[in-house]
Amino acid sequence: MSIGVFALLLIYAAYGLPYRGDPNALVNQEISLTGTPVASSYYIENAMTDANTPNMVTTVLGDYRAFDTLGEEVVIFAAGMICFLLLNRERKREARKQ
Amino acid sequence: MNLFDFIAGHYDYWFIIILLAIGLYGMTVKKNLVKKLIGMTIFQAAVILFYISSAIKADATVPIIMENLPVDNPANYINPLPHALMLTAIVVGVATVGVAFALLILIYKNYKTLDENELLELMK
Amino acid sequence: MKHGSSSPIILLLSRVLSPYIMLFGMYVIFHGHYSPGGGFQGGALLASSIILIRIAMEEKVHQLHFNKAYGIPLGAVGVLIFFGVGFIALIMGGHFLDYGLLPFPGIITAELRFYGILLIEVGVGLAVMTILVSIYDNLLEEDDDESI
Numbered sequence: 601m602s603i604g605v606f607a608l609l610l611i612y613a614a615y616g617l618p619y620r621g622d623p624n625a626l627v628n629q630e631i632s633l634t635g636t637p638v639a640s641s642y643y644i645e646n647a648m649t650d651a652n653t654p655n656m657v658t659t660v661l662g663d664y665r666a667f668d669t670l671g672e673e674v675v676i677f678a679a680g681m682i683c684f685l686l687l688n689r690e691r692k693r694e695a696r697k698q
Numbered sequence: 699m700n701l702f703d704f705i706a707g708h709y710d711y712w713f714i715i716i717l718l719a720i721g722l723y724g725m726t727v728k729k730n731l732v733k734k735l736i737g738m739t740i741f742q743a744a745v746i747l748f749y750i751s752s753a754i755k756a757d758a759t760v761p762i763i764m765e766n767l768p769v770d771n772p773a774n775y776i777n778p779l780p781h782a783l784m785l786t787a788i789v790v791g792v793a794t795v796g797v798a799f800a801l802l803i804l805i806y807k808n809y810k811t812l813d814e815n816e817l818l819e820l821m822k
Numbered sequence: 823m824k825h826g827s828s829s830p831i832i833l834l835l836s837r838v839l840s841p842y843i844m845l846f847g848m849y850v851i852f853h854g855h856y857s858p859g860g861g862f863q864g865g866a867l868l869a870s871s872i873i874l875i876r877i878a879m880e881e882k883v884h885q886l887h888f889n890k891a892y893g894i895p896l897g898a899v900g901v902l903i904f905f906g907v908g909f910i911a912l913i914m915g916g917h918f919l920d921y922g923l924l925p926f927p928g929i930i931t932a933e934l935r936f937y938g939i940l941l942i943e944v945g946v947g948l949a950v951m952t953i954l955v956s957i958y959d960n961l962l963e964e965d966d967d968e969s970i
Contacts, residue, residue, distance in 0.1 A: 603727075611715055620751070621754050621758075630772055644778065653939065657761055660782040663921065666908075666942065669904075673900070679957070683961065688960070762858070785862060789862055789950075796957045799961055
């Protein structure tokens with residue numbers, strides 16, 4: 601079927617992807633193509649001196665990119681409000697009909 | 699460039715492509731609305747796995763600072779940036795599934811069915 | 823659920839396991855600096871310990887555990903904690919969410935960022951726990967004369 605053709609096309613396209621964990625791949629370089637330093641190597645080198653925290657992922661989420669975590673929390677709150685507003689209106693309409 | 703190095707370097711992409719195909723099959727071929735939602739969840743899991751598998755380096759460890767591996771050499775630790783981005787993506791997926799279930803409950807209360815073809819007949 | 827489970831194994835095991843899952847969830851939140859974890863993961867564990875009691879017991883008992891009227895107000899308190907920390911840093915003369923200027927006496931800048939991240943994670947954990955439990959409660963409101 602067409603989904604099998606889609607899967608075979610993607611497997612053929614995966615020949616050009618880099619090897620798993622290759623140190624020469626463009627993802628793992630420490631200086632980008634234009635000569636500027638890369639954000640990931642800055643986060644690894646300066647997490648302990650900036651925030652006194654051994655866990656680098658928490659430092660990236662809570663200190664360097666805290667604005668994205670704020671937007672994340674507003675998304676969860678908005679989902680909770682949507683469920684409350686959708687499913688409580690039916691109660692009041694049916695209670696008022698009877 | 700022998701065959702064993704090629705398979706050991708590319709086998710994770712093949713598993714992710716199989717998961718993508720299973721999710722896409724569930725979203726397009728199945729007729730029930732709840733099964734389409736489950737297909738969407740499997741598709742999201744495959745995309746998140748693809749990002750995290752692009753962050754590893756050879757002979758590197760998890761991004762928590764250990765005493766005997768100095769921080770001056772960034773080749774000792776794997777890339778922490780995609781892990782932080784994918785935490786946000788997982789939570790957005792959970793919120794999407796919650797809102798989708800609320801909409802499905804309202805559809806069932808109004809039309810008394812959850813089949814795609816019967817819904818298209820009833821909505822005309 | 824409206825009617826509790828009738829099997830004594832489920833009743834006993836859910837009552838015994840729920841406090842330990844809640845304790846482990848708090849451990850995951852507060853040790854987010856030294857091991858994998860943080861706000862979102864701990865919040866999901868805390869929510870699962872409350873939903874376990876809601877599946878196993880009847881309605882009178884599980885409303886005593888965590889009342890469903892506390893759902894959305896506590897979620898709003900969690901978002902306000904996050905905003906409050908950012909606002910205090912803005913009032914003290916820095917950028918928004920710049921933890922180096924929080925008004926704790928006698929702590930240097932690197933330690934202040936440590937405590938700033940800890941306050942953020944507590945706020946996120948509280949909001950995630952209460953919102954997930956309130957989504958579960960709203961999805962299960964049903965009439966008495968309707969059976970799906």
